[in-house]
Amino acid sequence: MFNPLSVMRKMTAFSHVIGGYLQYMGTLSVNQNKLQKRLRRLAGEAVADFNMIEEGDKVMVCLSGGKDSYTLLDVLMHFQKVAPIRFDIVAVNMDQKQPGFPEHVLPAYLKELGVEYHIVEKDTYSVVKELIPEGKTTCSLCSRLRRGTLYTFADQIGATKMALGHHRDDIIETFFLNMFFNGALKAMPPKLRADDGRNVVIRPLAYCHEKDIQAYSDLKQFPIIPCNLCGSQENLQRQVVKDMLLDWERKTPGRTESIFRALQNVQPSQLADRNLFDFSQLRIDETAASRFVNVVNI
Incomplete structure (x- = not known):
């Protein structure tokens, strides 16, 4: 019986074994090979753990022109070559x-890679500039407009x-x-079904x-496109949180x-969300109480 999760775990193991040698053998230093293998291994583990990619999937890679999405595309193209499934x-x-x-x-870069691509044109810049006062953070509205457009196109x-292309640090910062x-x-789940029910992220x-x-990204020299609308604004709350986490890590490594x-070890009974755990039904376990009395009487 076909088991997509089992297949993806095999893909992860295969990716771990061959690391970066298939495509770039002899062109990277030992440390660079370790870096490439580590990224591919961790991405492969995430794909397997959450059954992200299945046989016959059509994966739309959202490419912003930043380091994260370039790395994502690079890793997925590698998986496409070595995975025991077709996508x-x-x-x-x-x-x-x-x-x-x-x-x-981006068109020049993607043509060189030989990957199918589309450029979706949507003037969200004018909408954001019109609705958001000067000096205020535009990220939230920009993100919503972009997400809606991409959902529809997908x-x-x-x-x-x-x-x-969100990574571990993005997830922690969002939390x-x-x-x-x-x-x-609430953070960013590795896998999510959109509210419209039509898209799986x-x-x-x-x-x-x-x-x-x-x-x-530095090693591969990706043609980075800076964000002049939201990502380059200073004093964003995300940057404040990022700096806080970096300071914590410096003072307390790990x-x-x-x-x-x-985030992977949530215990609802130890929180206070009544929608996750039915505290109202908690009662003394009479059986446990009688056992305790019997032990005391011995």
């Missing part, structure tokens, strides 16, 4: 009509999965942002460290790793 990749970039956006960079091209500013214990880099992705493990 298709379509790279999609959204041109939001930001002034000075280098329209030629449905149009028949994509079964939408792959995003604290939601806790500090939204009063919710996957984050294959969920186990990968940002510092490794940055180092890999703390962020412990935080990420905590």
Whole structure:
């Protein structure tokens, strides 16, 4: 019987064994090979753990022009070559009509890779600038507009999965942002079914460290496109949280790793959410009480 999870675990093991040697044998140093193998291994583990990619999937890789999405595409193209299952990749970039956006960079890069791609044009820049006062953070609205457009496009091209480049650090930062500013214990799940029910979002880099992705991006010399609308704004709350976590890690190495493990080890009965755990039905276990009395009387 075909078991997609079993197949993906085999893919992970295979990826771990061959590491970076298939495509770049003899061109990377020992440390560079270790970096490449580590990223592929961690991404493979995430794909397997959450059954992100299945036989026959059409994976739409959302490419922003940043280090994360370039690394994501690189890793998934490697998996496509070595995986024991067949799946298709379509790279999609959204041109939001930001002034000075280098329209030629991504098409040239993707043509060289030989990957199928689409550039979706949508002037969300004007909408954001019109609705958000000068000096205020534009990220939230920009993200919602972009997400809605990409969801619709994924449905149009028949994509079964939408792959995003969020990594482990993004997930931890989002957890604290939601806790500090939204009063919710909520982060970014490695796999998510969208509210519209039509799209499944996957984050294959969920186990990968940002510092490794940055180092890999530098190594590969990806043609990075800076975000002039939201990502380059200073004093964003996400940057404040990022700095806080970096400070914690400097003072107490391993703390962020412990935080990420905590996100994988949730115990609802030890929190206070009545929707997750029925505290109202907690009663004394009369059987346990009688056993205790018997022990005392012995």
